[in-house]
Amino acid sequence: MLNFREKIEKVLASGSTDARRPILRRGNESSLKGLYVIGDLAGAPVIKLAMAQGVEVVDYLSSLPEMKQRSNAYDLLDILIVGAGAAGLNAALAAKDKGFSCFVLEKEKVANTIENFPEGKWVYAEPDDRPPKGKLWLDGAQKEDLVARWNAIVRDNGLDVRTEEPLVSLAKQKDGTFIARTPKGEYRARKVILATGQRGNPRKLGVPGEGQERVYHRLYSPRKYHDEEILVVGGGNSAVEAALTLAERNKVVISYRAGEFARLFKDNRAKVDKAIAEKRIEVIFNSSVKEFRRGEAVLKIDRGGSREERVVRADHAFVLIGAEVPVTFLKSLGVKLENDWSGVPLRAAALTLATLLGLWFFGGHAPGAVPPLAGGLVAVAAFAGLAATGARGDRWSWLGLSFLVWFSVYGIKYGKGTEFWPYTGWGYKALSFFDRPWSFWYTVIYTVLMTGFGVQALKRWGLDRKDKFQIWRYVSLLSFQWIFFFLIPEFLFTWAVKYQWVGERLASDPQFADQAWRSYGIIYAWPLFFYTFFYDPHKIWVLWGVLLTFVIIPLFALFHGKRYCSWICGCGGLAETFGDRWRHLAPKGKASIRWEWMQLAILIAATIATLLMLGKDTVQLLRTPAEWGIYLYRVVADVWLVGILPVTLYPFLGGKVWCRYWCPLAKLMHLMSGAYSKLGISRFKIVANDKCIGCNECSRNCQVGIDVMQYALKQEVLDNATSSCIGCGICVSVCPMDTLSFGAPALARLPMYSAQPATRTTAAVR
Numbered sequence: 001m002l003n004f005r006e007k008i009e010k011v012l013a014s015g016s017t018d019a020r021r022p023i024l025r026r027g028n029e030s031s032l033k034g035l036y037v038i039g040d041l042a043g044a045p046v047i048k049l050a051m052a053q054g055v056e057v058v059d060y061l062s063s064l065p066e067m068k069q070r071s072n073a074y075d076l077l078d079i080l081i082v083g084a085g086a087a088g089l090n091a092a093l094a095a096k097d098k099g100f101s102c103f104v105l106e107k108e109k110v111a112n113t114i115e116n117f118p119e120g121k122w123v124y125a126e127p128d129d130r131p132p133k134g135k136l137w138l139d140g141a142q143k144e145d146l147v148a149r150w151n152a153i154v155r156d157n158g159l160d161v162r163t164e165e166p167l168v169s170l171a172k173q174k175d176g177t178f179i180a181r182t183p184k185g186e187y188r189a190r191k192v193i194l195a196t197g198q199r200g201n202p203r204k205l206g207v208p209g210e211g212q213e214r215v216y217h218r219l220y221s222p223r224k225y226h227d228e229e230i231l232v233v234g235g236g237n238s239a240v241e242a243a244l245t246l247a248e249r250n251k252v253v254i255s256y257r258a259g260e261f262a263r264l265f266k267d268n269r270a271k272v273d274k275a276i277a278e279k280r281i282e283v284i285f286n287s288s289v290k291e292f293r294r295g296e297a298v299l300k301i302d303r304g305g306s307r308e309e310r311v312v313r314a315d316h317a318f319v320l321i322g323a324e325v326p327v328t329f330l331k332s333l334g335v336k337l338e339n340d341w342s343g344v345p346l347r348a349a350a351l352t353l354a355t356l357l358g359l360w361f362f363g364g365h366a367p368g369a370v371p372p373l374a375g376g377l378v379a380v381a382a383f384a385g386l387a388a389t390g391a392r393g394d395r396w397s398w399l400g401l402s403f404l405v406w407f408s409v410y411g412i413k414y415g416k417g418t419e420f421w422p423y424t425g426w427g428y429k430a431l432s433f434f435d436r437p438w439s440f441w442y443t444v445i446y447t448v449l450m451t452g453f454g455v456q457a458l459k460r461w462g463l464d465r466k467d468k469f470q471i472w473r474y475v476s477l478l479s480f481q482w483i484f485f486f487l488i489p490e491f492l493f494t495w496a497v498k499y500q501w502v503g504e505r506l507a508s509d510p511q512f513a514d515q516a517w518r519s520y521g522i523i524y525a526w527p528l529f530f531y532t533f534f535y536d537p538h539k540i541w542v543l544w545g546v547l548l549t550f551v552i553i554p555l556f557a558l559f560h561g562k563r564y565c566s567w568i569c570g571c572g573g574l575a576e577t578f579g580d581r582w583r584h585l586a587p588k589g590k591a592s593i594r595w596e597w598m599q600l601a602i603l604i605a606a607t608i609a610t611l612l613m614l615g616k617d618t619v620q621l622l623r624t625p626a627e628w629g630i631y632l633y634r635v636v637a638d639v640w641l642v643g644i645l646p647v648t649l650y651p652f653l654g655g656k657v658w659c660r661y662w663c664p665l666a667k668l669m670h671l672m673s674g675a676y677s678k679l680g681i682s683r684f685k686i687v688a689n690d691k692c693i694g695c696n697e698c699s700r701n702c703q704v705g706i707d708v709m710q711y712a713l714k715q716e717v718l719d720n721a722t723s724s725c726i727g728c729g730i731c732v733s734v735c736p737m738d739t740l741s742f743g744a745p746a747l748a749r750l751p752m753y754s755a756q757p758a759t760r761t762t763a764a765v766r
């Protein structure tokens with residue numbers, strides 16, 4: 001049973017529970033300055049990409065001013081490389097070429113991970129449209145040939161690889177250098193490159209008997225076994241490939257915890273289906289191992305409501321359920337991982353409250369008891385305390401800081417005189433400068449944030465990758481923000497009235513002219529902006545609101561699904577720009593998808609509030625419930641759910657909390673687009689070719705938490721009937737194999753969207 005803190009942590013860390021990675025900055029530098037992480041450990045899923053990182057990190061190091069001068073002390077290395085795999089060896093070759101003093105520590109032997117692949121395994125050199133970087137050789141080859149080639153390269157280049165010598169600990173010195181300890185000695189280095197992969201850390205079941213002699217976590221020589229009864233645990237590609245090879249000469253049972261194989265390559269899927277049909281392999285779905293005994297294993301099987309146990313003969317058992325990031329090892333080195341909820345939540349909460357209390361006194365609410373100046377000092381001290389503990393790594397303090405900032409921004413914006421505590425009566429005035437109200441400055445800050453971070457995101461996803469789709473998307477988002485959510489409501493509407501650009505009649509009608517705020521309704525449809533229909537609107541707004549909501553939005557959803565959220569909307573815009581750096585933290589997994597029910601609840605609430613308000617305004621019915629309804633909706637949805645909470649949570653749950661869980665317009669579009677897909681008339685979908693290598697990059701970067709990889713592996717269509725995709729296209733852009741593409745001809749055929757090759761057949765790895 002989880003306690004309260006663990007439950008909160010589980011939610012806040014839900015984005016990276018599956019594929020936690022070290023926090024990396026520019027040049028792959030970890031949270032420990034001077035220590036760089038590359039290869040598998042840094043998310044490079046295949047050999048070729050790991051090799052590329054090896055070259056790139058050394059290029060980066062050689063560009064640093066402090067590395068221009070090479071070390072000439074005999075006991076100080078320029079670079080110490082840990083791990084003699086694809087990434088580490090290529091880095092060492094590049095470092096040697098650049099004249100850095102360097103050697104490689106390797107816990108076992110050169111190319112250990114590949115050496116441990118099953119005998120005769122074919123190693124694929126994917127992605128095949130990119131040439132390998134660096135001096136290490138790579139082409140499709142049997143693993144034995146590849147390892148032999150790499151050993152020859154090590155020899156020919158005179159690389160100093162110290163095999164059978166694992167890194168045990170690393171200590172950062174005051175002068176910025178490192179002392180690395182191994183069982184054989186101590187080494188001092190200016191920079192350390194960690195390329196230890198994660199394959200050496202196979203995931204375990206943690207059940208009794210798993211340590212027995214005949215329970216293995218990797219399969220080295222499948223052909224060694226014959227006429228045996230073998231249990232394979234797992235349902236990924238490694239497990240299924242192992243089972244298929246073993247089944248050639250043995251009786252094989254697969255135990256898999258899920259109800260179907262969801263992550264298999266198409267080829268493996270076909271082969272295993274055939275083997276099952278021919279009774280060469282038995283699969284027990286929804287099962288997990290309770291314990292291993294001598295020569296057998298006890299399985300728990302979930303039969304949908306009833307549970308049973310079955311004893312399976314197992315002369316040998318292979319537990320092939322993937323590998324884990326070596327969290328303990330990394331932490332022992334001082335490397336911080338994503339979503340590390342270290343720190344003291346109570347202290348962070350106390351400091352947050354103290355800041356707010358200080359601000360309350362500062363606002364002059366208890367002048368006799370505590371003078372405003374003292375209150376201000378308390379607020380500053382508590383805020384500084386949060387910042388200081390945050391800087392020392394307390395993630396709860398960052399949560400407190402983030403909350404304070406966005407609670408203040410939105411709580412004050414709520415209205416002059418109705419600001420949230422502790423700003424009541426003074427906050428709005430205090431933040432209204434140069435004759436402009438706080439709401440104006442809020443819009444300015446919003447637009448500046450979006451523009452600054454939008455340019456960064458445009459560079460990251462569009463310009464650097466030469467991805468036209470992303471370039472247009474960010475240009476669109478920034479243009480909508482500037483024109484429709486800033487210039488028009490703040491300036492152009494007033495000028496249009498003043499200079500009668502809208503015609504003399506409309507300009508002189510106070511019902512139209514005095515309500516610049518309604519211009520948000522030009523783009524924001526019901527129910528996101530239901531105010532279009534309330535408070536005595538001019539009929540032009542009502543007509544436009546009806547046309548937008550009931551004609552334009554449904555048509556848009558037909559062709560573009562929910563792209564409104566990722567191309568047009570200002571709320572989505574801040575998430576796509578300011579929130580972009582945290583997109584990989586979006587909650588993932590089935591539980592996080594179940595939380596999406598909240599969006600339907602908000603849509604229903606918005607519909608009820610609208611009907612009550614319309615009833616009140618047109619036939620003067622149910623006035624009090626209507627006023628309460630709109631008041632509650634405004635506070636709960638328009639302030640807390642659209643403002644304070646999601647933006648506070650950007651650095652912890654990614655940018656799309658509002659869009660995914662609470663926005664009623666997103667839900668409305670989802671229902672429409674999903675219905676079009678079911679009817680077979682939707683023009684929006686993502687399709688996959690057969691090149692997926694299961695690297696997880698698409699799923700990791702999907703900000704609405706969709707397990708895109710699962711669709712890609714099965715080559716299933718991803719649309720709004722099966723997911724809440726908002727069509728941002730980041731999964732398409734980030735895929736190293738060009739597996740994904742927008743399938744709808746309406747968009748994909750336009751030349752401005754770079755078409756992805758859709759049907760190249762390559763064999764899959766793993």
Ligand SMILES: Cc1cc2nc3c(=O)[nH]c(=O)nc-3n(C[C@H](O)[C@H](O)[C@H](O)COP(=O)(O)OP(=O)(O)OC[C@H]3O[C@@H](n4cnc5c(N)ncnc54)[C@H](O)[C@@H]3O)c2cc1C
Pocket residue numbers: 038039040041044045046047048050082083084085086087088105106107108109110111112113114117122123124125126165166167168195196197198199200238765766
């Ligand atoms: C079954 C399987 C099949 C695969 N097939 C393919 C394929 O066909 N094609 C493809 O491109 N990719 C394939 N991959 C993925 C590929 O293996 C990895 O992407 C690649 O090996 C990553 O390289 P790396 O250098 O980051 O890490 P690794 O190759 O894992 O190298 C890490 C090295 O660090 C060493 N090490 C670990 N800890 C320490 C320590 N404390 N001190 C010193 N040394 C340490 C290890 O012994 C190892 O030699 C496959 C993976 C698996 C599991």
Ligand code: SF4
Pocket residue numbers: 701702703704705706708718724725726727728729730731732
């Ligand atoms: S599935 Fe792809 S296009 Fe859809 S929201 Fe996720 S990353 Fe964006």
Ligand code: SF4
Pocket residue numbers: 691692693694695696697698699708709712713734735736737738739740
């Ligand atoms: S579809 Fe996803 S998992 Fe497959 S190769 Fe592309 S990014 Fe990796």
